[in-house]
Amino acid sequence: MGRTMNNQELKQLQVIAKHIRRDTIEEIGNLGVGHIGGALSVVDILTLLYFRVMEHIDPKNPRNENRDKLVLSKGHAGPALYAVLAEKGFFPKEWLLTLNKGGTNLPSHCDMNRTPGIDFTTGSLGQGSSAAAGIALADKLKRIEAITYLIIGDGESQEGQIWEMAMFAAQYKLSNLIAFTDYNKLQIDGSTSDIIDLGDIELKWKGFGWFVQRVNGHDFEALEDAVLQAKAQGEKPSMIICDTIKAKGFSLAEGLASSHNMAYSKEVAKQAIEELMAEDGGKEK
Amino acid sequence: MTDIATMKDFRTIYADTLIELAQEDSRVVVFEADLMSATGTKHFKELFPERSINCGVAEANMVGIASGLSSQGFIPFVNTFGCFATRRAYDQFFLSANYARQNVKLVGLDPGITAAFNGGTHMPFCDIALTRVIPDLVVVEPGDGWAVHHLTKAVYAHQGSVYVRLQRKGNPIFYDANQTFELGKGIIVRDGKDVTLVATGAVMLEQAILASQALEKENISAAVIDMHTIKPLDKELVLSYAKKTNAVVTCENAQMAGGLGSAVSEFLSEQYPTVVRRVGIQDLFGEVGTVEYLMKRFALTAGQIVQEAKDAIKRK
Ligand SMILES: Cc1ncc(C[n+]2csc(CCOP(=O)(O)OP(=O)(O)O)c2C)c(N)n1
Numbered sequence: 001m002g003r004t005m006n007n008q009e010l011k012q013l014q015v016i017a018k019h020i021r022r023d024t025i026e027e028i029g030n031l032g033v034g035h036i037g038g039a040l041s042v043v044d045i046l047t048l049l050y051f052r053v054m055e056h057i058d059p060k061n062p063r064n065e066n067r068d069k070l071v072l073s074k075g076h077a078g079p080a081l082y083a084v085l086a087e088k089g090f091f092p093k094e095w096l097l098t099l100n101k102g103g104t105n106l107p108s109h110c111d112m113n114r115t116p117g118i119d120f121t122t123g124s125l126g127q128g129s130s131a132a133a134g135i136a137l138a139d140k141l142k143r144i145e146a147i148t149y150l151i152i153g154d155g156e157s158q159e160g161q162i163w164e165m166a167m168f169a170a171q172y173k174l175s176n177l178i179a180f181t182d183y184n185k186l187q188i189d190g191s192t193s194d195i196i197d198l199g200d201i202e203l204k205w206k207g208f209g210w211f212v213q214r215v216n217g218h219d220f221e222a223l224e225d226a227v228l229q230a231k232a233q234g235e236k237p238s239m240i241i242c243d244t245i246k247a248k249g250f251s252l253a254e255g256l257a258s259s260h261n262m263a264y265s266k267e268v269a270k271q272a273i274e275e276l277m278a279e280d281g282g283k284e285k
Numbered sequence: 286m287t288d289i290a291t292m293k294d295f296r297t298i299y300a301d302t303l304i305e306l307a308q309e310d311s312r313v314v315v316f317e318a319d320l321m322s323a324t325g326t327k328h329f330k331e332l333f334p335e336r337s338i339n340c341g342v343a344e345a346n347m348v349g350i351a352s353g354l355s356s357q358g359f360i361p362f363v364n365t366f367g368c369f370a371t372r373r374a375y376d377q378f379f380l381s382a383n384y385a386r387q388n389v390k391l392v393g394l395d396p397g398i399t400a401a402f403n404g405g406t407h408m409p410f411c412d413i414a415l416t417r418v419i420p421d422l423v424v425v426e427p428g429d430g431w432a433v434h435h436l437t438k439a440v441y442a443h444q445g446s447v448y449v450r451l452q453r454k455g456n457p458i459f460y461d462a463n464q465t466f467e468l469g470k471g472i473i474v475r476d477g478k479d480v481t482l483v484a485t486g487a488v489m490l491e492q493a494i495l496a497s498q499a500l501e502k503e504n505i506s507a508a509v510i511d512m513h514t515i516k517p518l519d520k521e522l523v524l525s526y527a528k529k530t531n532a533v534v535t536c537e538n539a540q541m542a543g544g545l546g547s548a549v550s551e552f553l554s555e556q557y558p559t560v561v562r563r564v565g566i567q568d569l570f571g572e573v574g575t576v577e578y579l580m581k582r583f584a585l586t587a588g589q590i591v592q593e594a595k596d597a598i599k600r601k
Contacts, residue, residue, distance in 0.1 A: 033402065075406065100402045102578030107404040123406025124373065125342050155319055158341035189321045189339055196341030260322075 004228065005221050009052075013220045016087065017047040021249040022273050023083035027096040029269025034099070034108065037247040037259030039080035041184045042072075042151055044218045045242060046084045049149055052220075053227055056146070059089040062116045068146050069119040069135050073128025074153035074182060075109035076261075082106050082115065090117035126159030128152070129179070133169045136177040136237075147231065150179040155187025158196045163208065169237040170209030177237040178230045179210075182217065184246040186257045205239040217242025249276050289430045289462070295487070296325040296394070296453040298430050302437040303362060307333050313441065316351050316363040318344045323453065324364040324394060348374040348391065352381035355388045360441060366400065367393025367409030367450060371416060382446045383419050389446045396426065396450035396486060397538030398579035400571065408571025409450075414543025416448040417516050423468055424516040426450040428490035429459040432513055435466040443468055450486060450539075457487050459494065459511075471519040477508030480594045481526040484536040485512045485545050488576070489564070489585065493536045496590035507594060518548045520556070527559040532597035534562045536590055541565030560600045562593035 005013075020043050028034035049070060050057065056067040072081050079099060086093045091105070098104040105114045109123030120135065122128035132150035139146050152162060169177055181201065185191050192198055205212045211233050215222040223242070230238035245255055250272050253259035264272075292298050303326065307313040314336045315326050321339060330337035340347035344365050351361035363370070370393035371378070382389035393412050400407040416424050423443060427433040433451070440447045459474065466472070471483070474490070475497055484493035490511050497507040508526055512519065527533055533553065535546035546563030553559045566583050580586050 031402075100404070100573050102572075102574035102582065104573060107573035108402055109404055109406045111405070121406070123404065124369065155342050158319075158343045160343060160346060187342065188319045188323070189317065192341075195319060195339050196343065 003221065004224055010220055013047055013051060016051050017044050018276060020047055020080065020083045020087060021276055023086065023093070023096055024080045025250055025269050025272050025276070027079050027083060027099050029264055029266050030097050031100050032265065033261065033263040034079060035076040035260060036250060036262050037186070037253060037256070038074055038153060038182070038184070039077045040248045040250055041217070041244040041246045042077050042182050043080050043248070044220065045151060045180050045182070045223060046080060048220050048223045050084050050088055052224065054149070057088065059117065062090060066144055066146055068149065070149040070151070071120045071122065071128045071132035071135065072110050072151050073122050073132065074125065074151060074156050075122030075128060078106070078108060078110045081110065081118070085115070085117040088117070125153070125156040126161035129162050129165040132179070133165050133174060133177060136169070136174045137172060139176055140174070146176065148177050150177060152179060152181055153187070154181060154183045154185065154192045154198060157181060157198055157201070166205065166208040166210065173235065174237045175234050178227060179237065179239050181239065181241045182244050183241050184244045186246045186260070188257065188260045190257050201241055209236060211236040211238045212241065213238070214241040214243070217244035218248060251275055289434050290458045292430060292456050294325070294454050294456055295427070295430065295433045295451060298433045298456065299437055299451060300325045300329055302434050304329050304332060306438065306441050307336060310360070312358060312360045314338060314354060314359050314361045316340060316347050316361050318342060318347045318365045318369070320365050320394070326364065344369045344373040345377050348377040348389065349381050351389050352377070352385060352387045355382070356385070360388055360390070362390045362392060364392045364394065366407055367396050367412045368400070368407050371409060371412040371448070375415060379419055383422055387446060388444060390440050390449065391446070392449045392451050394451050394453050396452060397488065397566070398571070398576055398583060398585065399452050399454065399488065399538070401576050401579065402573060404573035405571035410540040410566045410571055411543065412448070412450060413515055413537065413539045413545065417543060417548065421445060422516065423447040423514065425468065425514050426486040428485070428487050428511045428513055430456040431458065431460045431462070431464055432466055436468070436513060439466060439468045452487050455487070457491055459490060466513065469514045469517045469519055471522045472511040472513065474509040474511050477506040477530065479506045479530055480532040480534060480598055481508045481510060481530045482534050482536060482590060482594065483510045483512050483523065483545065483549055485515055486538050488538040488580070489536040492585065492587045492590055495587035496594065499587060499591050500594055505594065505598065512545060515545050515548060518552060520552055523549055523552060524557055527553055527557050531601050532560045532594070534564060534590055534593045534597055537565040538585055539565055540568070542568060560597045562597045564589050564593055
């Protein structure tokens with residue numbers, strides 16, 4: 001496919017993603033500990049989806065039936081999605097500073113009954129994938145032409161439930177289900193290849209009957225192209241394997257397994273944000 | 286082994302005890318599901334790389350594999366957060382580990398509100414209820430650092446599967462080095478004659494002790510029992526204190542339906558009907574927050590125990 005995004009649009013997305021990263025680092029830094037690594041690795045995927053791809057997303061009507069939906073099955077990345085939803089206007093940005101505090105609407109893992117804009121409750125890895133397939137099936141039954149987007153982790157892909165869902169979605173030809181694997185190659189205890197190797201992950205999903213693509217998960221044009229192709233094929237559920245970097249944009253944590261649930265001070269957050277904001281957005285491509 | 290009382294966390298005591306056991310017995314194997322960093326068994330892995338098995342994020346599979354290993358004579362200690370240990374792998378634990386009469390030691394970390402910042406999805410409130418209904422299973426929750434060390438050894442020595450609720454962080458100490466611990470035998474932490482506080486786990490044992498001190502100021506003499514083994518319940522001890530005080534308050538960092546409160550009530554209502562009040566989670570889901578916040582939110586405090594104790598005494 002040719003270019004679908006002009007330079008200005010690309011630049012805009014990069015600026016938004018940078019703001020989302022800033023807000024996420026600050027949100028978790030304000031509390032002092034949290035899942036920063038897995039949150040930052042999905043920021044570009046979320047940014048593309050919410051600021052360019054997803055349709056009928058209306059902060060005033062978060063449960064609009066016809067909207068595209070998103071299930072963040074790796075629910076511990078919730079803080080990144082909260083930053084996106086705040087930027088979209090689902091709730092005031094000040095909420096971000098209540099993350100994980102008693103009585104908050106923004107718990108560490110996504111909660112559809114607490115946070116406006118969250119489409120499904122997640123946190124127990126694997127479960128969000130089946131819920132997403134269920135949502136996609138519901139839209140099909142209701143003849144609603146919407147897409148359900150699903151984001152899973154690579155460590156999460158070790159759960160058997162992911163593969164039970166994979167067979168189901170292929171059987172029911174859920175072409176309205178577009179999934180992303182946040183393939184940052186890390187989980188809590190180290191690299192996925194050292195713990196339980198995913199092997200040829202593209203071949204696995206293909207073997208399960210999915211339409212499979214592989215892209216750089218920090219490249220907006222490649223991501224958008226993959227989404228368009230996924231929509232265009234119209235036959236199978238889609239898996240977009242995204243090569244990503246855990247803690248992307250937080251220089252002292254980037255690419256480290258220890259970024260998974262990391263403690264850092266407000267001071268460190270401030271420095272990280274200064275560094276991030278000083279970077280030239282254009283270079284990120 | 287270094288002085289237990291000076292150690293930082295329950296998990297360090299637990300992990301060090303596993304090393305001690307593994308040094309003596311080559312059948313001891315540790316299982317993790319991508320939470321080795323949380324359990325703290327990295328050092329175990331360095332010492333016994335072959336006997337440290339990381340299954341990745343796949344708890345049901347982990348419990349199944351451990352059951353197979355057990356059938357070949359190994360003694361697997363299987364670690365993950367309590368929510369996943371019980372809810373996620375329940376059928377595997379029920380059938381492959383227990384119905385098949387295997388010797389699997391399942392350890393559920395971060396019981397009840399100690400899951401804190403991980404929030405409602407990660408908060409095992411119902412794990413006691415779920416495990417207590419598995420025939421012959423032993424269900425344990427150590428209340429202090431010494432208990433973690435000695436009960437881990439007792440769990441190892443027990444022939445049969447066990448579920449251990451293990452708080453990870455902090456090392457509250459209520460006993461001294463000479464205290465002995467036996468599975469199925471509660472400990473009288475403090476004697477008393479007006480009411481008996483039966484507590485399990487570190488959070489509630491501490492609150493029960495604080496409550497007994499507060500009650501003492503009001504001239505109410507409260508006994509405190511550490512019921513570290515929830516199943517089999519120490520019926521003899523419960524009965525003798527029911528007879529002695531005629532009022533019982535159970536205290537648990539868990540859903541009280543099906544939990545310690547149920548176990549004590551079920552037993553007493555049949556054997557020696559006694560006024561029982563229960564402190565615990567009251568049919569609610571978990572939430573995110575600090576442990577201190579959650580204790581207030583779910584009324585797991587000394588103040589609540591005091592109130593229930595007075596109420597129980599009134600109803601005698
Ligand atoms: C069923 C289940 N088991 C364990 C956990 C604890 N846990 C949270 S994140 C995580 C690692 C996930 O790795 P990955 O999917 O690669 O996430 P990422 O590296 O992208 O953050 C684990 C084991 C959980 N949330 N759910």
